Amino acid sequence: MAFTLYSLLQAALLCVNAIAVLHEERFLKNIGWGTDQGIGGFGEEPGIKSQLMNLIRSVRTVMRVPLIIVNSVAIVLLLLFG
Amino acid sequence: MHPAGLAAAAAGTPRLRKWRTWPAEEIWRAGTWRGRCAAVSEVTTGQGSRDRGPGVSRCAQRRDARSRSWYVVQAGLELTMLPTLALNSWQSSCLSLISAGITASKRRIPVSQPGMADPHQLFDDTSSAQSRGYRAQQAASGLGYPATSTLPQAAFLADPVSNMAMAYGSSLAAQGKELVDKNIDRFIPVTKLKYYFAVDTVYVGKKLGLLVFPYLHQDWEVQYQQDTPVAPRFDVNAPDLYIPAMAFITYILVAGLALGTQDRFSPDLLGLQASSALAWLALEVVAILLSLYLVTVNTDLTTIDLVAFLGYKYVGMIGGVLMGLLFGKMGYYLVLGWCCVSIFVFMIRTLRLKILAQAAAEGVPVRGARNQLRMYLTMAVAAAQPLLMYWLTFHLVR
Numbered sequence: 001m002a003f004t005l006y007s008l009l010q011a012a013l014l015c016v017n018a019i020a021v022l023h024e025e026r027f028l029k030n031i032g033w034g035t036d037q038g039i040g041g042f043g044e045e046p047g048i049k050s051q052l053m054n055l056i057r058s059v060r061t062v063m064r065v066p067l068i069i070v071n072s073v074a075i076v077l078l079l080l081f082g
Numbered sequence: 083m084h085p086a087g088l089a090a091a092a093a094g095t096p097r098l099r100k101w102r103t104w105p106a107e108e109i110w111r112a113g114t115w116r117g118r119c120a121a122v123s124e125v126t127t128g129q130g131s132r133d134r135g136p137g138v139s140r141c142a143q144r145r146d147a148r149s150r151s152w153y154v155v156q157a158g159l160e161l162t163m164l165p166t167l168a169l170n171s172w173q174s175s176c177l178s179l180i181s182a183g184i185t186a187s188k189r190r191i192p193v194s195q196p197g198m199a200d201p202h203q204l205f206d207d208t209s210s211a212q213s214r215g216y217r218a219q220q221a222a223s224g225l226g227y228p229a230t231s232t233l234p235q236a237a238f239l240a241d242p243v244s245n246m247a248m249a250y251g252s253s254l255a256a257q258g259k260e261l262v263d264k265n266i267d268r269f270i271p272v273t274k275l276k277y278y279f280a281v282d283t284v285y286v287g288k289k290l291g292l293l294v295f296p297y298l299h300q301d302w303e304v305q306y307q308q309d310t311p312v313a314p315r316f317d318v319n320a321p322d323l324y325i326p327a328m329a330f331i332t333y334i335l336v337a338g339l340a341l342g343t344q345d346r347f348s349p350d351l352l353g354l355q356a357s358s359a360l361a362w363l364a365l366e367v368v369a370i371l372l373s374l375y376l377v378t379v380n381t382d383l384t385t386i387d388l389v390a391f392l393g394y395k396y397v398g399m400i401g402g403v404l405m406g407l408l409f410g411k412m413g414y415y416l417v418l419g420w421c422c423v424s425i426f427v428f429m430i431r432t433l434r435l436k437i438l439a440q441a442a443a444e445g446v447p448v449r450g451a452r453n454q455l456r457m458y459l460t461m462a463v464a465a466a467q468p469l470l471m472y473w474l475t476f477h478l479v480r
Binding site: 003004005006007008046048051052055 | 354357358360361362364365375376377378
């Protein structure tokens with residue numbers, strides 16, 4: 001069974017990188033997933049799509065700097081230890 | 083923020099999600115008690131128990147008194163575990179003084195359930211027997227201070243210098259302990275974790291029986307005691323971390339045993355099994371948290387609760403693998419099949435109360451896309467358990 005905690009960490013890093021790469025203006029707006037397009041009514045609870053858009057936006061905002069650090073560390077470790 | 087959430091946070095309960103489902107009795111209680119506090123907390127504008135106006139006193143006092151008494155009990159538990167005898171007697175006698183002082187001044191919390199010890203005290207206080215012995219000795223000499231003529235360390239403590247040194251040393255130790263406790267709570271939520279380990283043998287027996295045969299159990303609702311869920315030892319429906327932790331470790335050991343009987347064992351495989359099972363658990367927790375966020379479920383299911391529920395499947399896995407070792411593949415499939423169905427039913431019945439809206443949980447079919455989504459989510463979580471149980475054990479039984 002090769003599914004270890006380390007591979008989980010690697011997969012998580014790759015997923016977060018993938019989310020961070022989605023550009024707001026060039027890409028998300030073109031497919032209708034920009035966050036300024038999705039605000040529904042205030043009283044009704046948000047649907048899945050607007051929750052996803054909010055999640056993508058928050059991940060991009062919060063993880064920008066930590067991702068730089070973690071990616072650098074991962075690159076150095078992979079270069080050294082393969 | 084929600085005033086009720088504030089009240090719960092001040093009283094030191096597990097952190098609630100942003101929105102909370104309220105059991106029916108809770109709503110009634112909220113209407114009477116928190117209705118009075120609601121107006122008050124508007125005034126205090128989200129500062130909770132910090133501000134003290136004349137109208138705030140009762141609600142804030144009750145919250146404070148509850149958290150204070152909890153800290154006293156906790157401090158008492160920590161302090162009575164100090165190693166040396168002399169220190170122990172000094173601390174326990176001082177602690178009895180302090181707690182007597184505090185309990186005399188605070189408002190008494192009414193215990194609403196008969197036959198239940200103080201619900202905020204998770205563990206039995208076993209220090210009383212020891213301190214009672216010392217207190218009997220010191221009765222003649224007055225309050226608190228160790229009577230130098232009756233203690234076995236009489237000669238050592240009679241010297242005033244060493245007496246003072248002992249007192250200084252113990253106060254240093256107490257300060258150090260306080261500092262560590264204060265800081266460790268920032269990284270590991272120790273007080274919250276203690277709730278999940280407050281179990282006893284009867285609870286463990288009943289819970290294991292429930293995991294294997296959940297079909298006859300009627301009432302799946304966790305009892306609440308003044309806004310906090312009751313400790314597991316008082317209610318068989320409450321989640322605990324003891325069974326999942328023990329079952330996980332036993333699973334690792336049984337996996338090692340199974341591999342050993344097939345001549346496939348090597349010590350690093352144990353670590354690999356443990357890592358793999360933990361990784362699957364972490365993946366499950368993250369997936370369920372993500373889907374709970376996306377479906378905007380108002381639930382008080384905390385992360386640790388979720389870990390506890392997801393850890394219950396290890397019990398079935400252990401049973402399956404052991405039967406597979408004893409009776410071969412047929413025994414493995416039979417027992418695993420039975421445990422899979424039981425875990426499926428158990429998870430559905432437990433999660434239904436936590437995830438689905440109150441009306442739906444009582445059996446009345448509620449229409450609407452939201453409830454349908456929640457139903458699918460519950461079914462998906464429950465269906466993932468048998469799959470994972472099979473996936474994590476089939477390679478152990480040949």
